[in-house]
Amino acid sequence: MMGDLIVKGGYVYDPLNGVKGDKMDVFLSGGKVVEEVKGRDAKTVDASGKVVMAGGVDIHSHIAGSKINIGRLLRPEDHRKDVVPRTRYTRSGVGYSCPSTFVTGYRYAQMGYTSVMEAAMPPLGARHVHEELNDIPIIDKAGFTLLGNNHFTLKYVKEGDMEGLKAFVAWMLWATRGYAVKIVNPGGVENWKWGRNVGGLDDLVYNYEVSPRQIVTSLARANEELGLPHTIHLHCNNLGVPGNYETTIETLEAVKGIKAAEGREANVHIVHAQFNALDGENWMNVKSGASKLAKYVNANENVTLDLGQVIFTDTTTMTGDGPWQFRLHNMTGNKWVNSDVEMEAGAGVVPYTFKKDNPANAIQWAIGLELALLVYDPWRVYMTTDHPNGGPMIYYPKVISWLMSRKARTDTMLELNKSVMRRTTLANIYREYDFNELATVTRAATAKALGMDHKGHLGTGADADVSVYDIDPSTWRPSMYKELEKAFAKAAYTIKGGEVVVKDGEVVATPLGATHWVKSEVPEALETELMKDLEADFRDYYTINLANYPVEDAYLPTGRPMTAEGRWR
Amino acid sequence: MKELWLTPTALPSIPVEAEVICPDVVAGRTLKDVSSLEVYVGNKTHILGEFFEVEGELAEQASEQMIVVDGTCQTVKYIGAKMTAGSVHVKGCAGMHAGSQMSGGEMLVEGNTRDWAGAEMSGGLLRIQDDSRNMTGGAYRGSPEGMTGGCIVVEGDAGVELGSFMRRGMIVVKGDVAPFCGVHMNGGEIFIMGQAARRLGAEAKGNGGFIACLGGVDEILPTYVHETTYKPTFMKLYMRQLRDVLGLEEAARFLETPFRRYVGDLAVGGNCEILVAEK
Numbered sequence: 001m002m003g004d005l006i007v008k009g010g011y012v013y014d015p016l017n018g019v020k021g022d023k024m025d026v027f028l029s030g031g032k033v034v035e036e037v038k039g040r041d042a043k044t045v046d047a048s049g050k051v052v053m054a055g056g057v058d059i060h061s062h063i064a065g066s067k068i069n070i071g072r073l074l075r076p077e078d079h080r081k082d083v084v085p086r087t088r089y090t091r092s093g094v095g096y097s098c099p100s101t102f103v104t105g106y107r108y109a110q111m112g113y114t115s116v117m118e119a120a121m122p123p124l125g126a127r128h129v130h131e132e133l134n135d136i137p138i139i140d141k142a143g144f145t146l147l148g149n150n151h152f153t154l155k156y157v158k159e160g161d162m163e164g165l166k167a168f169v170a171w172m173l174w175a176t177r178g179y180a181v182k183i184v185n186p187g188g189v190e191n192w193k194w195g196r197n198v199g200g201l202d203d204l205v206y207n208y209e210v211s212p213r214q215i216v217t218s219l220a221r222a223n224e225e226l227g228l229p230h231t232i233h234l235h236c237n238n239l240g241v242p243g244n245y246e247t248t249i250e251t252l253e254a255v256k257g258i259k260a261a262e263g264r265e266a267n268v269h270i271v272h273a274q275f276n277a278l279d280g281e282n283w284m285n286v287k288s289g290a291s292k293l294a295k296y297v298n299a300n301e302n303v304t305l306d307l308g309q310v311i312f313t314d315t316t317t318m319t320g321d322g323p324w325q326f327r328l329h330n331m332t333g334n335k336w337v338n339s340d341v342e343m344e345a346g347a348g349v350v351p352y353t354f355k356k357d358n359p360a361n362a363i364q365w366a367i368g369l370e371l372a373l374l375v376y377d378p379w380r381v382y383m384t385t386d387h388p389n390g391g392p393m394i395y396y397p398k399v400i401s402w403l404m405s406r407k408a409r410t411d412t413m414l415e416l417n418k419s420v421m422r423r424t425t426l427a428n429i430y431r432e433y434d435f436n437e438l439a440t441v442t443r444a445a446t447a448k449a450l451g452m453d454h455k456g457h458l459g460t461g462a463d464a465d466v467s468v469y470d471i472d473p474s475t476w477r478p479s480m481y482k483e484l485e486k487a488f489a490k491a492a493y494t495i496k497g498g499e500v501v502v503k504d505g506e507v508v509a510t511p512l513g514a515t516h517w518v519k520s521e522v523p524e525a526l527e528t529e530l531m532k533d534l535e536a537d538f539r540d541y542y543t544i545n546l547a548n549y550p551v552e553d554a555y556l557p558t559g560r561p562m563t564a565e566g567r568w569r
Numbered sequence: 570m571k572e573l574w575l576t577p578t579a580l581p582s583i584p585v586e587a588e589v590i591c592p593d594v595v596a597g598r599t600l601k602d603v604s605s606l607e608v609y610v611g612n613k614t615h616i617l618g619e620f621f622e623v624e625g626e627l628a629e630q631a632s633e634q635m636i637v638v639d640g641t642c643q644t645v646k647y648i649g650a651k652m653t654a655g656s657v658h659v660k661g662c663a664g665m666h667a668g669s670q671m672s673g674g675e676m677l678v679e680g681n682t683r684d685w686a687g688a689e690m691s692g693g694l695l696r697i698q699d700d701s702r703n704m705t706g707g708a709y710r711g712s713p714e715g716m717t718g719g720c721i722v723v724e725g726d727a728g729v730e731l732g733s734f735m736r737r738g739m740i741v742v743k744g745d746v747a748p749f750c751g752v753h754m755n756g757g758e759i760f761i762m763g764q765a766a767r768r769l770g771a772e773a774k775g776n777g778g779f780i781a782c783l784g785g786v787d788e789i790l791p792t793y794v795h796e797t798t799y800k801p802t803f804m805k806l807y808m809r810q811l812r813d814v815l816g817l818e819e820a821a822r823f824l825e826t827p828f829r830r831y832v833g834d835l836a837v838g839g840n841c842e843i844l845v846a847e848k
Contacts, residue, residue: 074711075711076709077709077710077711078711080709334713
């Protein structure tokens with residue numbers, strides 16, 4: 001057991017508990033935040049003149065599993081430009097857009113992040129995901145199970161069997177040790193197995209004759225009735241198609257009436273909304289649809305979203321949306337890998353460079369920031385780059401500077417293609433985040449959206465995850481955005497579970513973080529029924545035996561289950 | 570130009586990675602500094618002075634610096650890699666990655682080089698007076714662009730995948746080339762004065778690039794089509810320049826030669842040209 005720790009004299013930002021930059025001490029003991037530490041042997045971390053926040057919580061990132069591994073395989077040139085040597089405490093590896101597992105952990109911790117969600121875990125690849133999650137040191141993690149194009153999901157939706165679907169979702173979260181229901185291009189990826197896609201919410205999926213609308217609403221209902229901690233994690237249809245903000249709003253409209261689980265208002269989370277807020281007819285006259293989407297989000301409390309902010313760099317796009325990646329490959333001529341997960345999902349990986357002089361890329365960049373600034377409630381819009389799709393996560397400090405400083409935005413805007421001025425509203429937005437709002441969009445709100453009560457805040461009983469940034473909020477002005485960027489790139493201290501893991505931007509300890517997953521009990525009769533169903537289809541169609549399918553406990557040496565109480569009929 | 574002499578003394582049997590043999594690194598240092606520059610042998614760090622005798626003069630600017638490697642060092646990798654100015658003269662053979670990613674200056678190797686010579690080069694002149702092995706002027710694995718500028722002259726034969734993913738620049742080979750020359754080529758010029766082996770220009774997109782086979786080819790890919798036989802004026806200009814500027818006397822023989830022009834690779838919708846000199 002590590003000793004007690006006092007984080008002394010910093011400006012604390014803890015939006016969940018209403019602390020807005022007060023100078024106070026944070027006491028840590030036994031891996032938790034406590035009211036006071038007694039005894040003289042408590043170590044002190046000097047945070048005077050610095051910002052203190054809870055450890056960062058990234059709600060959407062691609063850090064483990066088959067997809068990022070395909071990216072690693074596909075992009076030796078990406079590794080070559082960012083080689084990370086071994087130090088006394090850390091292992092060697094590579095970085096940039098497809099970092100190795102160890103480096104992923106180190107780099108997140110260096111930025112003060114202590115919990116990261118792997119946003120797409122194909123059920124058949126769950127073992128692989130957990131193996132890699134176990135190799136990511138320091139941070140807490142969780143995997144979101146891909147269910148939107150799963151054979152059984154489509155089957156139950158077709159039969160209209162809600163109880164069956166609920167039982168299946170609950171069983172699947174257990175079998176894959178997943179944390180949330182991830183839906184990627186519902187119906188589209190199943191159609192991609194036949195070389196097609198869906199063009200809208202009411203197109204039909206081949207052989208199942210169900211529509212994306214039915215899939216999304218059924219899974220959202222199942223999700224809420226199961227009382228899962230997080231809402232459905234939805235990657236909408238028509239991603240990357242100009243004019244797709246309409247599809248996004250239509251999707252949100254479809255799930256609007258579904259009663260959210262107890263304890264939260266939201267019933268849907270839109271991921272990397274930037275890619276889904278395009279207006280215009282084609283890539284030549286594309287413009288920002290962010291203001292329209294933001295207007296809808298402002299008016300409807302059931303929606304949360306994350307940005308998927310674009311960074312101007314060479315990155316690797318990877319998504320479960322197989323058909324979109326094929327389109328991107330055709331559009332760019334860049335190399336492409338398609339991955340098909342039998343019966344369940346698909347994926348694609350294509351390298352992509354976001355260029356400043358490309359009008360479409362400049363607009364995409366602006367859309368992300370517009371969404372962040374036009375959605376008034378920071379509790380419902382979260383900062384991500386959809387690592388590595390919009391850009392590698394090492395650029396989070398840059399995004400922070402854009403959010404907090406209009407000067408930073410203007411300086412970047414002046415380097416961009418002029419279309420950013422004409423076809424977006426970003427130049428007219430004067431809003432700047434303060435530290436409190438920043439703490440909200442990077443940790444407090446994300447933890448709340450994920451239903452992780454013990455994360456994202458510094459109240460008594462919370463996990464002792466704290467980050468300290470070397471910047472003085474009392475003298476900081478938005479024009480000093482470069483200092484801000486520097487401070488958030490290398491945290492002065494990152495404390496994970498009460499242990500100092502990063503000091504002055506360097507990793508000094510590498511404990512193994514926990515893997516969170518959700519346990520949802522299924523009534524026995526339903527479970528028997530479900531198993532009968534699964535057994536028959538596994539025998540007929542799967543390449544693996546049902547008994548060998550669920551992930552064993554041995555794959556989760558640091559598993560941390562959370563129980564969800566479902567409503568059953 | 571000030572000359573720094575490096576004489577190999579006791580090279581180990583496993584390769585030495587010596588990116589430091591580069592005008593940009595040594596310029597502005599003292600001789601003592603230079604001999605204590607770090608080199609890698611396997612997973613161990615050593616100093617340059619352990620393997621080379623260091624003598625001569627050092628300049629302030631890289632452009633004023635010449636490095637002479639006086640002897641054969643086939644196991645020394647990365648000689649002249651990433652150089653931007655100055656010159657490097659190897660009086661023997663050089664190891665892998667010689668002159669790779671160089672963007673300026675001149676490098677001369679009197680013997681042969683091993684794989685990846687001049688890989689991803691973007692400027693300058695690399696002259697190899699004997700054979701060069703595989704991937705000369707090529708792209709490192711995964712890169713969408715190989716050579717993006719500069720000039721490589723190989724006076725002996727060259728190995729497979731010469732100029733792969735070439736984007737701009739020029740490669741001249743006096744001898745023969747192995748298969749897959751100019752694979753994925755997307756611009757630039759390759760001249761082969763000896764015999765070109767099979768599959769040259771496979772998956773080449775073209776983009777203004779061409780491969781001139783002055784000494785004949787083994788076989789043209791079926792995805793290339795024969796368009797015409799003609800005497801391009803630009804070829805005359807090139808040949809004159811090869812003779813006068815690069816000192817390749819053989820080029821004079823082709824001043825009036827007609828060429829068969831093939832266009833492809835149609836498998837990828839490319840418009841790369843293979844020009845084969847009529848005998």
